Amino acid sequence: MPNAPQQDNLEHHFVLRCRVLQTIPYFFSRFQATRAFEGLKQSSSLKSFIKPLSASLVKHSLLGHKDKDIRLLVGICFCEIVRVLAPNPEFTDAVSRDIFGLLVNIFSELEDTKNPYFSMRVQLLETVAKLREHHPPSMVSAAVSIMSQILEEKMQEKEKTSYELLTFEKEVSEPLLDVILQNLLKEAKGASRASHQLAVSVIQNCSEKIEETISRFLRSCILNRDAVQSEIKEYYHDIIYEIFQCSPQILLSVIPSLIHELLTDQVDVRIKALGLMRKVFSLPGNHFAQDYHQLFVEFLNRTCDKSAEVRLITLSCAKAFYMTNPSGKESLEVLSALQGRLLDSDDRVRSEAVAVVCDLARYKLKSAPLELITRVAERLRDKKVSVRKKTLKRLLELYQEYCTQCAAAIMDFSDHFEQIPCKILMLCYDRDCKEFKPQAIEIVLADTLFPASLSIEDKTRHWVFMFSLFTPCHLKALSAILSQKLRLRTEMQAYLTLLNKYKEEVSEEVEKKMKMSIVKMSASFEDTAKAEDCFCKLDMVKNSQILDLLEKLLAEQNIEDAQTTRENLLRKTRDKNLHTEFLQLLSMKCSFNLFGSEHVRCIFDHLSGNRFGNKHLEDSSVQLLLTILSAFPSLLRGLETEFKQLLLEEVIPFNEQLIQILAKEGSHMPINLGDIYPFLEKVCLEGSRAQSKLAVSAIAALAGASEQSIFLDLCKTLVDYLHLGKQLPTVLQSLGCLAQYSVSAFQAHEEVVTHYITEEIFQLTDVAMLEELDLLEETSECSGSCQLKASLIHLILTSFSYFIWVLVV
Structure with missing residues (x-):
């Protein structure tokens, strides 16, 4: 900084230069314009010399000169005049406006970074920034606004740094703070991207100088907003959010003040505060819960707020927090709060809690809170139908995502997720909502349970896994759905047969049958009356192609x-x-959309290849097969070979469930008895009593009218085994069942069987035979002979009704 003599010398040279410059108003050399004021300090004594110069510049209209380089030099001169003569350069209002317009024009040319005078424009901008205390607020605001407009992404970091020279030596003024914060608000004030970047840069690089002013402004907005004069005071939440992203340390004294808003009696204020917290929670990598733990605790308390609207927004806050912080103590606390809202007194809150939990589970399925998913599934039994519907929709979306990830080998099969369709099946027992009747649940299971892209094999595996979790209630519900489909298909076939048979003339009796069929078929739809009306209209059309x-x-x-x-x-x-x-709904219900022949084939393939590797799953798959074939035995058509191979598989000897399928549905199955008779005969001779009973029933179901003689051969074989004394309980069980299905076959060997029972067994004293039968009990008080007799009497009385008649006679 120059001393007094130096200052006097500089002023003397300046006076001389001013006299020269006044004589050549149409020409400015770069040296003359930039060096004339160099080194001069603020001095009112130079006013008499500077005033003629400024008047000359104005007189010759240099403020509006066509040459932009000359305009730049003129702008530098006027800026220096303002600096030296501050705080009162004594310009008229008209001249001040022209000078301001000139500076705006100069700043707008800053984007031309290749211009040889670019550095001079930057220097001019620095000068304007340093003179903030002498400029009117409009000049400061305009300077920053112009900076916002010309800052472009294409500028190099060095150039951006030049713009960031708009900094402050002391404390930022309120007008300038307003400008900065206005540009910081991208959404609230519609600022451009460039201006937002500039505001962020200023806050980041000048945080120490600007922190106190911003903190004071924001605290005032939170605690006493009415006293704040700024136009942007209503956007203080948005300002906090933007600052939290770029310079969060500025807010250390501001954020705790939000507790005041969370505790206020005004619901809208609490909601807005939580809205801010939701946005902050959404920022990746934030440590809000640790940095502001007391505020986080108060947020958790708001999940039990007396206002349902407040509780609703806390759920979205919880979702935002967990998605950015899925682990840690605070996340567990958030999940606990969510679980509590699943039982909220307001059905809107319960519905939203269901949606949030399902969204969180889908976000990271492998680490999903499984116990919480189970709690969500329980909302399928909610007292409000609207909650049940929302829960069903969300759980279906979640289960589809789970199936997709299982198919991609990302997820393993999970009991918690497989419980979802089990819970959905239980909706069949609801009587207060038509959307949950078996007619509707059938469509859910067939059309929306699995992703459309999921293969039949993957669908079958999921069915097997969920079947392993079935209780009798689940099985009953599924059987009801399948039985309903079977009735519709059977009645539709009868209806179509009537239509084809009586195309020309329909008698009154046939018309009555057709109407009865329509009534029966309509019962398979949610809206029975509407379905009946549609059937009648379809009957009137009688389109042969349809x-x-x-x-x-x-x-x-x-x-x-x-x-x-x-x-x-x-x-x-x-x-x-x-x-x-x-017709779309009718065609879906009439088709094998739930289970088809592909499902049956997949089960056979998995069982024969032992792909489940789990006895429990094997049993479940056979149970599923039994359920499917019980309703639709025709699905076995074309798979007879696979069924026989599985039946004869040594890995699953004498599988009662497979034999049960034959016993129950054999009369409807396209299976040749001769192909599997040796196997069934072996079961009758060597299997357990239960197996032998099923085997005889299976033979009876598969035997046609021309194969009744096969009972004579079976009876003879059983009598032969009886004389050998082998597997007496099994053989006697088989004979009793055979007597029920073929009296004539049993009568042919009646005397032999009766004699053996009364003479050989009741009079049995051969201890060796007792040992062979393994009927001796060391702890029993009665003899082995006594036990055998008692066992046979019980067997005869409970299993062989025909034997009772023999003994009585």
């Missing part, structure tokens, strides 16, 4: 073939403007 496609659909065993037929049917209905929506 009816043929429906009949073809009933015959399709394969799901893919059935889907193709359905598409053809719906295309025909659209072409003829028929009831497309109803």
Whole structure:
């Protein structure tokens, strides 16, 4: 800084230069314009010399000169004049406006970074910034606004640094703070991206100088907003959020003040404060819960707020927090708070809690809170139908995501997730909502339970796993759905047969039968009355192509073939403007959309290849097979070889469930008895009593009218085994069952069987035979002979009704 003599000398040279510059108003050399004021301090004594110079500049209209370089030099001169003569350069209002316009024009040219005078423009901008205390607020605001407009992404870091020279030596003024904060608010004030970047840069690089002013402003907005004069005071939450992203340390004294808003009686204030916290929670890598633990605790308390609206927004806050902080103590506390809202008194809150938990589970499925998912599934039994519907929708989305990840080998099968369809099945027992009737649940299981892209094999595996979790109630619900589908298919077949048979003339009796069929078929739909009306309209149309496609659909065993037929049917209905929506639903219900022949084949393949590797899952798969074939035995058509191979598989000897399938549905199965008779005969001779009973029933179910003689051969074989004294309980059980199915076969050997029972068994004293039968009990008080007699009497009385008649006679 120059001393007094130096200052006097500088002023003397300046006076001389001013006189020269006044004589050449149409020409400015770079040296003259930039060096004339160099080194001069603020001095009012130079006013008499500077005033003629400024007047000359104004007189010759240099403020609006066409040459932008000359305008730059003129702007530098006026800026220096303002600096030296501050605080009162004594410009008229008109001249001040022109000078301001000139500076705005100069600043707007800053984007031309290759201009040889670029550095001079930057220097001019620095000078304007340093003179903030002498400029009117409008000049400061305009300077920053112009900076915002010309800052572009394409500028190099060095150039950006030059713009960031808009810094402050002391404390930032309120007008300038307003400008900075306005540009910081991208959404609230519609600022451009460049201006936002500039504001962020200023806050980051000048945080120490600006912190106190910003903190005081924000605290005032939180605690006493009415006393704040700024236009942006209503956007203080947005300002906090933006600052939290770029310079969070500035807010250390501000954030705790938000507790005041969370505790206020005004619901809207609490909601807005939580809205801010939700946005902050969403920022990745934030440590809000640790840095502001007391505020975090108060946020958790708001999950039990007396206002349902407040509780609702806390759920979205909890979601935002957990998605950015899925681990740690605080995350567990958030999950605990969410679990509490699943039992909230307000059904809207319960619904939202269900949605939030399902979204969190889908976000990171492998680390999903499994126990919480189970709690969500319980909302399927909520007292409010709206909550049940929302829960069903969300759980289906979650289960689909789980299935997708299992198919991609990202997830392993989980009991918690497989419980979801089990819980959905239980909705069949609801009586207060038509959307949960078996008619509707069938569509859910067939159409929305699994992702459309999931293969039949993957779907079958999931069915087997969930079947392993079934209780009798689940099995009953699924059987009801399948039985309903079977009734619809059977009645539809009868209806189509009537239509084809009586195309021309329909008698009153046939008309009555057809109406009865329509009533029965309508019972398979949610809205019975609407379905009945649609059936009647379809009956009036009597379109042969539609009816043929429906009949073809009933015959399709394969799901893919059935889907193709359905598409053809719906295309025909659209072409003829028929009831497309109803026919779409009808075709879905009539087809094998839930289980098809592909499912049966997959089960056979897994069982024969021992792919489950789990006895429990093998039993579940056989139980599933039994359930499917019990409703639709025709699905075994084409898979007889696989069934026989599985039945004869040594790995699963005498599988009672497979034999039970034959016993129950054998009369409807396309299986040749001769192919599996040796196996069934062996079961009758060497299996357990329960197995032998099922085996005889299976033979009876598979035997046609021409194969009744096979009972004579079986009876003879059983009598031969009886004389050998082998497997007496099993042989006697088989004879008793055989007597129920073929009296004539048993009568042929009646005397022999009766004699053996009364003479050989009741009079039995051969201890060796008792030992062979392994009937001796060391702890028993009665003899082995006594035990055998008592066992046989019990066996005869409970199992062989025909034997009772023999003994009485």
